[in-house]
Amino acid sequence: MKKTIQTNIGGFVFNMDDDAYLATEQYLNALKQHFKTEESADEILEDIEWRMAEIFKEAIKNKREVVTLSDVQQMIEIMGQPEMITEEKKDDTQEEKISFSTGHKRLYRDPEHKVIGGVCGGLAAYFNIDPITFRLVFGIMFIAWGTGVMIYVLLWIAMPKAKTRAEKLEMRGERINVSNLEKQIKEEVGDIKDGIKNMQHSSFFQRLGKGIQEFFQALSDLLYRFLKISGKLIGIAFIISGIVLLILLFSIVFMGTTSIIQINDNLFHVSTGALLNIFSQNPIMHILTLTAIGIIIGIPMLMMIYAGIKLLFNIKYSNKWLNISSFTLWALGLILGSYVVISMVKEFSESFVVTNEKAVSIQKGQTWVFQCAEKKGMQDGFFGMDNAGKLYPIGDVRLNIIHNQENDSITKIEIIKFSRGKTREEASMYAKKIQYDVIQTDTTLLFESVLLMTYTDMYRNQRIRITLKIPEKQKVYLAPGMETILYDVKNVLDTWDNDMVGYTWIMERKGLDCLDCPKQMRERKNADEDEND
Numbered sequence: 001m002k003k004t005i006q007t008n009i010g011g012f013v014f015n016m017d018d019d020a021y022l023a024t025e026q027y028l029n030a031l032k033q034h035f036k037t038e039e040s041a042d043e044i045l046e047d048i049e050w051r052m053a054e055i056f057k058e059a060i061k062n063k064r065e066v067v068t069l070s071d072v073q074q075m076i077e078i079m080g081q082p083e084m085i086t087e088e089k090k091d092d093t094q095e096e097k098i099s100f101s102t103g104h105k106r107l108y109r110d111p112e113h114k115v116i117g118g119v120c121g122g123l124a125a126y127f128n129i130d131p132i133t134f135r136l137v138f139g140i141m142f143i144a145w146g147t148g149v150m151i152y153v154l155l156w157i158a159m160p161k162a163k164t165r166a167e168k169l170e171m172r173g174e175r176i177n178v179s180n181l182e183k184q185i186k187e188e189v190g191d192i193k194d195g196i197k198n199m200q201h202s203s204f205f206q207r208l209g210k211g212i213q214e215f216f217q218a219l220s221d222l223l224y225r226f227l228k229i230s231g232k233l234i235g236i237a238f239i240i241s242g243i244v245l246l247i248l249l250f251s252i253v254f255m256g257t258t259s260i261i262q263i264n265d266n267l268f269h270v271s272t273g274a275l276l277n278i279f280s281q282n283p284i285m286h287i288l289t290l291t292a293i294g295i296i297i298g299i300p301m302l303m304m305i306y307a308g309i310k311l312l313f314n315i316k317y318s319n320k321w322l323n324i325s326s327f328t329l330w331a332l333g334l335i336l337g338s339y340v341v342i343s344m345v346k347e348f349s350e351s352f353v354v355t356n357e358k359a360v361s362i363q364k365g366q367t368w369v370f371q372c373a374e375k376k377g378m379q380d381g382f383f384g385m386d387n388a389g390k391l392y393p394i395g396d397v398r399l400n401i402i403h404n405q406e407n408d409s410i411t412k413i414e415i416i417k418f419s420r421g422k423t424r425e426e427a428s429m430y431a432k433k434i435q436y437d438v439i440q441t442d443t444t445l446l447f448e449s450v451l452l453m454t455y456t457d458m459y460r461n462q463r464i465r466i467t468l469k470i471p472e473k474q475k476v477y478l479a480p481g482m483e484t485i486l487y488d489v490k491n492v493l494d495t496w497d498n499d500m501v502g503y504t505w506i507m508e509r510k511g512l513d514c515l516d517c518p519k520q521m522r523e524r525k526n527a528d529e530d531e532n533d
Helices: 016-032 041-060 069-079 081-093 118-126 131-144 150-156 165-172 180-198 206-254 274-275 285-314 322-345 424-434 519-532
Strands: 002-009 012-017 257-263 266-271 350-360 366-373 378-380 382-386 391-401 410-423 437-439 442-448 462-468 476-478 504-508 512-514
Touching: 002 016, 002 041, 012 016, 012 041, 016 041, 016 069, 041 069, 118 131, 118 150, 118 165, 131 150, 206 285, 274 285, 285 322, 350 424, 391 504, 391 512, 410 424, 462 512
Parallel strands: 366 442, 366 476, 391 462
Antiparallel strands: 002 012, 257 266, 350 410, 378 382, 382 391, 410 462, 437 442, 476 504, 504 512
């Protein structure tokens, strides 16, 4: 059993066993003795301690809480012994022209060789190229394609600034050890001294160059602040949008109300249960559907709010487990949603058709009047709503008018009822359940514009197809409102279905011909024929 000692190195507190503490103390004392004659000894030792703390933190990460003697020995191998520093300096002098980086390189913005943001300087240090090369590349990209500024700004945002001496060494790929830290600090001190001397003897052009650099520095700082403010605005937008959408989602999934039903340009608050009953009356499927919707939409909204908070308060910490768990839950929601969709598709897998045909009579020379009955309640799309506010499904109705080639004295009505279901028997049940008829009153045939069902019925793509077989020379009047059910009715004028209403037509062998249409309708037909010829 060993005694542990708590000590502060580089501003970080570590627990060390007594052997490790003794070795670390001896190493620091040796460094202090070596640098005691240097002007910047305190600054050198401060950076060395910071690097030692970084090595110790890496050594005990996710393993243990105590620094051992082996950790200290590994640190000394990386940093180097004081007596090795003189030898490294000699080697550096002898091989000044040929140098190889042995450290791990990272991409930083170089604050010491910058014109705007230090991006080109950082790239030059990373690839060991003169910064002017990258400045020329960005300049050419801006002039030729206009993309130079955008790419520069993106790199400026993505690349961190090399602030510490260790980061500056890492930027050039140099090892972060005692020798290089000492060299870095001495170069900075020397640069400061040279700067003071040169300031006293600077020429006009040097002062001008410094003024230009300061101008671009101020401009870059302004741009950087603008980007930070933009980031905060984006964060606020993320938070507000996420909260609003979550409230709407909560209203739909948990409160059971929604405002997405639009009928005749009106929005209605409809019970979520009533809406789901249109497609399935299984309560388990309702729960699975709402759960899938809540997960698939809710998780991205929560992550949007989380991202907005990070942008607003400039939080750089990223919770790996939160991201993994959120993605896993969202993927499970997708699987559940896929199961719900597949189950619903199976409910429409089989089809069945019921055909009814009947004859209607009219005295010779009289004109049929075709008209649509007034709508009961409100109907639009897939849904209808009765006067009591109950939602029910509706089906599509289409009418075609053709020449009765079998019998020139009888008008026949063929009504085809169509439906789908999970099985053929189920589809047959839904098709036979359809209630639809064409009502004759004297010379009038009355059509419902939609297939009406009750709120207890489920939507299974029920629809009606009507074919009217008219004898030759029989006249028909299409009353306004019939345009809602007319579908591709053949006529000699090639008139659109919507334009046929309000006029009287006579059945010819080639189709309906208009008796009272405006002259311009026939002229338009003739003009189209001449153009085609």
